[in-house]
Structures are given as C-alpha cells and as structure tokens.
Amino acid sequence: MTARRRDPRAERTARIVQTEPRRRLVLDPDAIAASSGGRPRRDPRARRADATLQTAPRLRLDWTGKGTGAAVSMSAPGRGQRAAPAAPPLRVIENPACLIFAALDRPDGALSAHDRQLLAAARLLADAVDGAVVAVAPDGADDWGALGADRVIPLPAAWAAEYAPERRAAALVAAIARWSPLHVLFPESPEGGDLARRVAAACGERLFAGVESLSASRVARRAGGGATELSCAPSRFLSIAADAVAPLGAVRHEARRLDPPETSPDAPKLREARRLPVDPDGVGLGEADFILSAGNGVTDWVVFADLGRALGATRAGSRVVCDAGHLPRDRQVGASGTVVSARCYLAFGIAGAPQHLQGVGGVERVVAVNTDLHAAMIKRADLAIIADAQAVMPALLRLAGEGGHG
Amino acid sequence: MVDVAILVSVGRHPASGQARRAPSDARALELAFGLPPGRRDALHAGDPTNPALRDYLGMGLERLTVLAMAEGRDPTDALAARLRGLSPGIILTGNQAEGGEDSGMLPYVVAQALGLAIVPDVVAIALDAEGRTAEVVQALARGQRRALRVELPFVATVHPAAPAARPSAFGPARRGRIEVVPVDAPPDAFLTACAARPWRDRPKRLSVGAAGGGTGGALERLRAATEAKAGQGRVLVEPSPDEAARAIWDYLQEQGMQPR
Numbered sequence: 001m002t003a004r005r006r007d008p009r010a011e012r013t014a015r016i017v018q019t020e021p022r023r024r025l026v027l028d029p030d031a032i033a034a035s036s037g038g039r040p041r042r043d044p045r046a047r048r049a050d051a052t053l054q055t056a057p058r059l060r061l062d063w064t065g066k067g068t069g070a071a072v073s074m075s076a077p078g079r080g081q082r083a084a085p086a087a088p089p090l091r092v093i094e095n096p097a098c099l100i101f102a103a104l105d106r107p108d109g110a111l112s113a114h115d116r117q118l119l120a121a122a123r124l125l126a127d128a129v130d131g132a133v134v135a136v137a138p139d140g141a142d143d144w145g146a147l148g149a150d151r152v153i154p155l156p157a158a159w160a161a162e163y164a165p166e167r168r169a170a171a172l173v174a175a176i177a178r179w180s181p182l183h184v185l186f187p188e189s190p191e192g193g194d195l196a197r198r199v200a201a202a203c204g205e206r207l208f209a210g211v212e213s214l215s216a217s218r219v220a221r222r223a224g225g226g227a228t229e230l231s232c233a234p235s236r237f238l239s240i241a242a243d244a245v246a247p248l249g250a251v252r253h254e255a256r257r258l259d260p261p262e263t264s265p266d267a268p269k270l271r272e273a274r275r276l277p278v279d280p281d282g283v284g285l286g287e288a289d290f291i292l293s294a295g296n297g298v299t300d301w302v303v304f305a306d307l308g309r310a311l312g313a314t315r316a317g318s319r320v321v322c323d324a325g326h327l328p329r330d331r332q333v334g335a336s337g338t339v340v341s342a343r344c345y346l347a348f349g350i351a352g353a354p355q356h357l358q359g360v361g362g363v364e365r366v367v368a369v370n371t372d373l374h375a376a377m378i379k380r381a382d383l384a385i386i387a388d389a390q391a392v393m394p395a396l397l398r399l400a401g402e403g404g405h406g
Numbered sequence: 407m408v409d410v411a412i413l414v415s416v417g418r419h420p421a422s423g424q425a426r427r428a429p430s431d432a433r434a435l436e437l438a439f440g441l442p443p444g445r446r447d448a449l450h451a452g453d454p455t456n457p458a459l460r461d462y463l464g465m466g467l468e469r470l471t472v473l474a475m476a477e478g479r480d481p482t483d484a485l486a487a488r489l490r491g492l493s494p495g496i497i498l499t500g501n502q503a504e505g506g507e508d509s510g511m512l513p514y515v516v517a518q519a520l521g522l523a524i525v526p527d528v529v530a531i532a533l534d535a536e537g538r539t540a541e542v543v544q545a546l547a548r549g550q551r552r553a554l555r556v557e558l559p560f561v562a563t564v565h566p567a568a569p570a571a572r573p574s575a576f577g578p579a580r581r582g583r584i585e586v587v588p589v590d591a592p593p594d595a596f597l598t599a600c601a602a603r604p605w606r607d608r609p610k611r612l613s614v615g616a617a618g619g620g621t622g623g624a625l626e627r628l629r630a631a632t633e634a635k636a637g638q639g640r641v642l643v644e645p646s647p648d649e650a651a652r653a654i655w656d657y658l659q660e661q662g663m664q665p666r
C-alpha cells in the first residue's frame with residue numbers, strides 16, 4: 001500500500017485554471033485527483049521489513065534494495081512483489097562471420113569454473129568479429145545456451161570420465177578441418193593443456209599457452225621462467241590460464257547442435273588407464289580432497305589414525321593439536337598453517353577459532369562433531385553433531401570397516 | 407636394455423635469475439638413470455658454452471650433446487632429426503621449460519614429427535620383461551595418480567612431483583664432455599612476432615561480486631570478505647554414537663567421499 005503523501009502546494013497549483021486577471025481555482029476535487037503529484041509517502045516500517053534479510057541468529061538488513069523477492073512478500077504482505085530478474089533475451093547469431101572453438105574440459109562430467117571462464121574468453125573474441133562461439137565438449141545435461149555457446153559440437157559423453165586424450169584430439173582435429181575456426185581456445189589445466197598441445201602439434205601450428213590477459217586485439221602470457229611477458233595479437237590456438245577472464249553474467253544463446261565429425265577409430269596408444277590408490281597422508285594438505293581433522297576435543301589418537309586410514313582421508317589438526325605434538329606441523333590447518341581447499345572436511349572436537357576458520361574458507365562441505373552446541377565450527381558446518389568425539393569415532397570406524405552395512 | 411634420450415634445457419632461478427639446470431628436466435634425467443641399462447643420450451639445443459649445462463653432467467652423465475644454435479631459433483626440426491637418427495626407446499623431458507618460451511609444446515612437436523605416442527606428467531616408468539611396453543604412472547591434480555600402459559617407443563614429459571633429482575657433483579661436472587654439433591636452425595617467426603617486456607603482476611581478479619559473476623556488487627564483496635561462510639546447518643543434538651556415525655557416513659556417501 002503506497003499511501004501518497006499529500007502535497008497541498010502542488011494540489012493548489014493543479015487547481016489553478018486562470019491566473020490573469022485574477023487567480024481562479026477549480027473546486028471539484030475529482031478533477032485533480034489524478035494529478036496529485038509529490039513523492040510517495042515514506043513508510044519506514046515497511047521499508048525496514050523489506051530490507052530484512054534474516055532475523056535469526058541476528059538481524060541483517062540490506063538497504064541496497066536488492067533483497068530477495070520471497071522475503072519481501074512474507075514480511076510485508078500487500079506490497080508489490082519485486083519482479084524476478086528478467087531472463088536475458090535470446091541472442092541468435094544466424095550467419096556468423098567466423099567460428100571460435102572452445103574445447104571444454106568437463107572434468108568428471110561437470111563443467112568447471114575454468115570452463116565457464118573459457119566460454120567467456122571465447123565470447124569476447126567472438127563479439128569482436130561477429131563470430132559464433134562453438135563449445136566442443138563431451139555431451140552432458142548442461143544448459144549450453146545459458147553458458148554463452150551459440151553452437152555445440154557434442155563428443156561422446158563417456159569421454160568425460162575416461163582418459164582418452166588421443167581420441168579427443170583426433171575429434172578436435174577433424175572438427176577444425178571441417179569448420180576451420182578462427183581461434184581454438186583450451187583451458188590451461190592438466191588435461192586441457194595436454195589436449196591443446198596435442199591438437200596444435202597435429203595441426204602443425206603453435207600454441208600461445210597459458211594466456212593471463214586477453215582482449216580482442218592482444219593476448220599476453222608469462223614466459224622466461226615467469227620473468228617476461230610475451231604479448232601478440234591473438235593467435236589461432238590459445239590456452240587460457242585459470243582466473244584470467246571473468247565468467248559471463250546472464251546471457252542466453254542459441255546452443256544449436258552441430259553434428260560431430262566422423263573420426264577414424266585408430267587404436268589408442270595409451271591403454272589400460274586406471275586410477276591408482278594413493279596414501280592419503282602422503283598428499284599435501286593444500287591439495288587434499290577429503291580431510292579428517294582433530295582439535296583439542298580429541299584424546300584417542302589411535303582411533304583417530306585408524307579412522308583416517310579407514311575413510312581414506314588425509315589427517316590434519318588445529319594448532320593446539322600440532323603444538324602438543326599429536327600431529328606434525330605440516331598438518332596444521334589455519335591462518336598460520338595451511339589453507340585447505342578440500343571438498344569435504346570432517347572435524348572432531350574443533351572449536352572453530354577465526355584463525356582456524358580462515359584455513360577452511362575454501363572447503364565445500366564441513367561436518368563437525370563437538371560437545372558444545374555453540375562452537376563456531378558448528379555454525380560453519382553443513383552437518384553438525386553434538387556428541388562426544390571419543391564415542392563417535394569408534395562407531396564411525398566400525399561402520400567404515402563394515403562398508404556401511406551396520 | 408632400453409635406449410633413452412633426455413632433452414634438457416637451461417632453467418632460470420626464480421629469485422636470482424641465475425641460469426641453472428631446469429628442475430623438471432633434471433627429474434627427467436633422474437628418471438632415466440633409474441631405468442634398465444642402455445644408452446643414455448642427453449640433448450640440448452642452444453648455447454654450448456652455458457655453464458648451467460655442466461649441472462647435468464654433474465649428475466653422472468658422461469656426455470651431453472649440444473645442437474649449437476643462436477638464441478631465437480626454432481630447435482624442433484633439428485632435435486627431431488637428431489632423435490630420428492638415435493631412435494631411442496624412450497624420450498624423456500621436463501613438462502615445462504623455465505626461461506625460454508615455456509609453452510610446453512616441444513615434446514608434442516617432437517612426438518608428432520617422429521609419429522610417437524606422448525604421455526604427459528609422468529612420475530614413474532616401469533618396463534616389462536621384454537622391454538616392449540612400459541607401465542607409466544602419471545601425476546594428476548590433488549595428489550592423485552593414474553597408471554597406463556604404452557608401447558615403446560614413446561615420449562614422456564616428467565611432472566615436478568617425480569622423485570627429486572640427485573644433486574650435481576663438481577668432479578663429474580668437470581670431467582663430463584660437451585659435444586657440440588653446429589646445426590642450421592630457422593629463426594622462430596612465431597616468437598619474433600611477440601613483444602616481450604618484463605612481467606608485472608596484475609591485481610587478482612575477484613570472483614565475488616565481479617561484473618559478470620554475482621548480483622550484489624560491493625555489498626557481496628564486503629560480505630565475502632568479512633563473514634565466515636555459514637553451512638547448511640543440519641544439527642543433530644545428542645544422538646547415540648551409532649546414530650551419529652550413521653548420519654556422518656550417509657552424508658559422506660551423499661557427497662561422493664565414500665563408496666556406496
């Protein structure tokens with residue numbers, strides 16, 4: 001309900017029909033109802049309710065006017081709902097002047113952040129020359145249009161999971177021969193970089209590897225052991241370093257599917273690829289994927305070590321634990337230890353001091369076991385368990401030993 | 407018996423800028439020493455008077471062949487021709503040079519020219535009894551390893567996670583021979599087209615609230631900088647140990663951290 005503030009002065013001016021020789025006003029109020037201007041009346045209570053993002057555990061307000069629609073309609077019934085952000089209009093490039101290939105990695109079958117940046121880089125080059133972006137990647141359920149691809153050349157979906165660099169390279173070489181793109185972009189990741197060099201070597205061209213800064217007219221990379229910057233006009237084959245380009249915002253493109261080119265099924269020279277089991281404690285803490293971490297609440301170090309082995313998790317600890325000598329110093333997580341980027345962090349008896357939480361800032365999922373409901377680690381956790389670590393660890397060890405059939 | 411060729415380059419110390427043996431090339435040489443006996447040919451394309459080359463000899467190499475060429479020349483053709491003559495079973499090299507163009511293209515171009523398979527990021531090589539195929543271990547991201555089988559001959563690039571190279575000793579470094587082979591290499595047109603200048607660090611790109619990324623702009627950046635991330639917050643209060651263990655186990659399975 002937006003009550004209009006009455007502005008008597010404006011109302012009076014609106015009623016004036018004649019000023020010469022003397023001022024005359026219309027007295028009929030209906031005639032001026034529509035034009036009663038002025039600013040809308042401020043309703044501080046409603047504005048505040050509108051800006052409230054959350055009330056528990058503590059009040060948080062957002063005065064920028066970008067609050068979520070749902071929260072608004074709940075807190076202030078009757079007020080108009082904010083329109084959902086409009087979907088960007090579909091952009092169709094019917095007759096592109098040229099094509100820009102983006103050979104995406106899709107590690108483990110999901111698009112990585114690096115892949116998104118690659119599409120943004122391809123978009124940048126394509127927009128400069130009225131070209132179209134072609135995503136070349138193992139097929140999947142991704143919404144290619146929303147990622148900024150005008151065309152898609154799907155490769156067999158199974159290639160995302162297996163190690164098939166030779167077949168991928170052959171398919172790309174065939175696609176390049178058929179569509180002759182202006183640029184071919186690769187992510188400078190272990191697999192993407194390998195693919196880039198294979199394809200460039202097969203095409204007999206040079207790769208401008210690991211582009212750190214990119215514009216439509218100039219690309220630059222680091223060379224000479226990191227001391228020199230080499231730059232030139234974008235060459236045909238480019239590989240883009242991670243975080244060199246910002247990913248695209250809201251876009252919608254056509255993502256028309258093209259038929260993948262036929263490739264002759266050469267017998268691959270690299271065969272029988274398989275993952276090897278690795279000793280989780282041999283992996284550096286910074287690159288570990290799954291970390292089992294202990295704090296001052298852990299006293300049973302034998303069970304802790306067994307649990308790490310049973311779960312295949314890299315062991316780590318808080319500073320208190322490392323200071324006490326229960327774990328070596330290189331296993332300390334936190335501001336004065338290692339900043340970890342694991343996918344999963346299982347914490348037993350850690351209070352969650354700020355210095356420790358800084359170390360787990362990049363972790364995706366946190367599971368915490370603590371006897372204290374109000375510990376900061378419990379707030380950070382995705383799954384929090386208020387229990388004695390010494391009781392939970394053996395139970396979990398038993399469960400892991402039975403393979404989950406308890 | 408397996409003949410191995412090792413391609414070595416001259417590195418550059420990141421702090422002092424001094425010429426030194428390139429770390430991953432030295433690891434490639436170390437890996438070559440660990441293979442069954444046979445000929446070991448170390449090749450370098452560039453300036454034969456570079457003192458850093460003696461560091462490789464100091465690792466126990468008797469002879470290093472240098473294809474002498476001026477700076478800014480393209481060494482790939484000369485190296486490929488030389489390797490074709492040697493026809494080794496395995497060609498080893500570091501996975502990235504340090505101090506030149508550093509594009510990591512050279513082993514791929516050589517493999518393409520010789521028609522060989524290439525295995526990137528190798529940390530270990532084990533030959534089978536007949537010496538016809540090799541079991542190769544690759545280093546992947548996050549400390550993972552992958553094994554695969556490849557037939558000889560092949561090219562392998564060595565990952566920095568491979569076993570550390572032995573130190574270089576002064577005596578062998580003095581005694582070792584550097585064999586100079588002058589070659590005619592074409593100038594590298596691709597590199598001459600590039601402008602070079604000293605590298606300057608750029609500001610780090612913020613992933614939060616950047617132009618395309620988030621919606622909130624400055625507010626979101628402030629939030630990301632000041633607040634600890636809050637989890638989804640499923641809380642179990644005082645469950646029995648078995649319930650707790652079950653909940654954790656199920657969650658780990660859900661996240662794909664444990665086999666189902």
Ligand SMILES: Cc1cc2nc3c(=O)[nH]c(=O)nc-3n(C[C@H](O)[C@H](O)[C@H](O)COP(=O)(O)OP(=O)(O)OC[C@H]3O[C@@H](n4cnc5c(N)ncnc54)[C@H](O)[C@@H]3O)c2cc1C
Nearest residue numbers: 295296297318319334335336337349351353355371372389
């Ligand atoms: C300059 C500086 C740098 C620092 N850097 C780091 C760093 O890099 N990394 C780091 O970790 N710390 C660091 N610290 C220390 C940090 O401030 C904390 O002191 C430390 O993280 C606390 O470790 P904790 O949580 O293991 O121990 P405590 O704070 O003692 O917490 C123990 C927790 O375990 C719970 N608990 C107790 N018994 C049980 C039980 N039986 N079962 C389950 N839970 C139980 C308790 O409720 C409590 O929450 C730093 C400090 C300073 C001043």
